[in-house]
Structures are given as C-alpha cells and as structure tokens.
Amino acid sequence: MNCHNETGELQLYVPKPEDGWFYIKLLSDPATMSYNAPWFPPDGCIPFTEADWADWYPDWIGREPERFYAYLQRKSDGAFVGGVNFQHNPEQDWWDMGILLYAPERGNGYGRQGLQLLLDRAFRVNGISRLHNDFETTRDAAYHIHKAVGFRDAGMENGIVHLLLTKEAYLADPHNRRGEEE
Numbered sequence: 205m206n207c208h209n210e211t212g213e214l215q216l217y218v219p220k221p222e223d224g225w226f227y228i229k230l231l232s233d234p235a236t237m238s239y240n241a242p243w244f245p246p247d248g249c250i251p252f253t254e255a256d257w258a259d260w261y262p263d264w265i266g267r268e269p270e271r272f273y274a275y276l277q278r279k280s281d282g283a284f285v286g287g288v289n290f291q292h293n294p295e296q297d298w299w300d301m302g303i304l305l306y307a308p309e310r311g312n313g314y315g316r317q318g319l320q321l322l323l324d325r326a327f328r329v330n331g332i333s334r335l336h337n338d339f340e341t342t343r344d345a346a347y348h349i350h351k352a353v354g355f356r357d358a359g360m361e362n363g364i365v366h367l368l369l370t371k372e373a374y375l376a377d378p379h380n381r382r383g384e385e386e
Contacts, residue, residue: 212279212317213278213279213280213314213317214276214277214278214279214285214314214317214318214321215276215277215279215321216274216275216276216277216288216321216322216325217274217275217276217277217284218265218273218274218275219261219265219273219274219275221258221261223275223284224254224257224258224261226275226284226287227252227257227260227287228252228253228254228257229306230286230287230304230306231249231250231251231252232249232250232251232252233249233306233307234247234248234249235307235308236304236305236306236307237249237250238307239339239340239343264289268329268330269292269299269330269331269332270291270292271289271290271291271292272289272290272291272325272326272330273287273288273289274287274288274289274322274325275287276288276305276314276317276318276321284306285305285306285309285312285314285318286303286304286305286306286309286314286318287302287303287304288301288302288303288304288318288319288321288322289301289302289303289322290302290322290326290332290335292332293336296336297333297334298333298334298335298336298368299326299332299334299335299336300335300336300337301322301326301335301336301337302337303315303318303319303322303346305318315345315346315349316349316352316353319349319350319353320353320380323335323353323354323369323374323380324380326371327371327374327375328375331371332371333370333371334368334369334370334371335355335368335369336358336366336367336368337350337355337366337367338364338365338366338367339364339365340363340364340365341360341363341364341365342363347365347367350367350369351367353369353374353380354369354373354374354377354380355367355368355369356368356369356373
C-alpha cells in the first residue's frame with residue numbers, strides 16, 4: 205500500500221455545477237458502490253442523473269454548517285478521487301458524515317487523508333461540535349481509519365458500528381495540531 209497521507213497529496217474541492225459528472229460516476233460505479241449492495245441490489249449503484257445533480261446541488265453546496273459536500277482532489281493532477289460530506293442530525297445533536305473513495309483510487313492512503321481533511325473542515329472551519337458515522341462491522345478498513353484519527357466506539361446495533369468524535373477530543377489530540385500557533 206502506498207501511503208500518501210503524509211505528503212498532503214489531497215485537498216477538498218467544493219464542486220461547481222458543471223462538476224456533477226464525477227458524483228454521477230461515483231454513484232454508478234459497481235466497484236465503488238459494492239458496500240451499498242444490501243440497500244441497492246444488485247451492485248449498490250444509485251441511479252443519479254444530471255437532472256438529479258441539478259436538484260441536489262443547491263441543497264448541499266453553500267449550506268455550511270448544516271451540510272457540507274466536497275470532492276477529494278489530488279493536487280498533482282487535479283483528478284477527483286472521492287467525496288466527503290457531513291450533515292446535521294438534529295434528533296441526535298450531531299453531524300452525520302461520510303467518505304467515499306472511487307474504487308480505482310483505493311489503497312493509496314487517501315481514505316485517512318480525506319477523513320482528516322473533512323475533520324479539519326468540520327471542526328476548525330465550521331466549528332461543529334461532534335461527528336458521527338456508522339457502517340457495517342465487516343468494513344475493516346473504514347473502521348481502522350476512523351479509529352486512527354480519533355473516533356471512539358459509541359455502540360453497535362444489528363451489525364452496524366457507531367463511531368463518534370467530538371471537536372474537543374479532536375483538537376486536544378497532538379496529531380491534529382498542525383498549523384496551530386504554539
């Protein structure tokens with residue numbers, strides 16, 4: 205596995221209206237969406253068109269801190285390699301988050317770096333209080349990168365692990381203090 209995490213190879217890119225092609229590509233790629241197959245049989249792909257993007261876009265872009273969505277973009281060539289998001293869940297008083305890497309880009313250390321970029325955006329820029337994610341216990345790689353950046357187990361139910369990270373815990377971790385003045 206090539207670990208590009210330390211090189212700062214990725215950046216967040218808030219998509220423009222004309223960038224919907226990549227979101228559509230992510231959702232229609234069977235290898236990328238295979239984790240989603242139990243909910244969208246047979247291959248996990250989610251039907252999503254340019255018209256859907258036009259409707260989705262104003263609900264997600266420019267809606268911080270309630271909602272945030274960005275592509276993960278490789279700095280060296282401008283290629284999009286995935287996407288990250290968070291959205292407020294008022295019933296739980298946290299923000300649910302997600303990260304999705306385009307399957308051909310997996311195994312390059314982008315998951316952890318993308319998650320780190322999302323956490324910095326959520327906690328440092330938007331000042332949200334806590335992030336939550338949940339997924340199947342069988343998704344070992346996802347579990348390990350979440351734990352590596354500070355998420356704590358918040359329970360398990362029906363084969364789904366719940367993870368939580370607070371702003372205070374994130375900012376208190378010395379590994380997350382880069383760029384702060386001493």
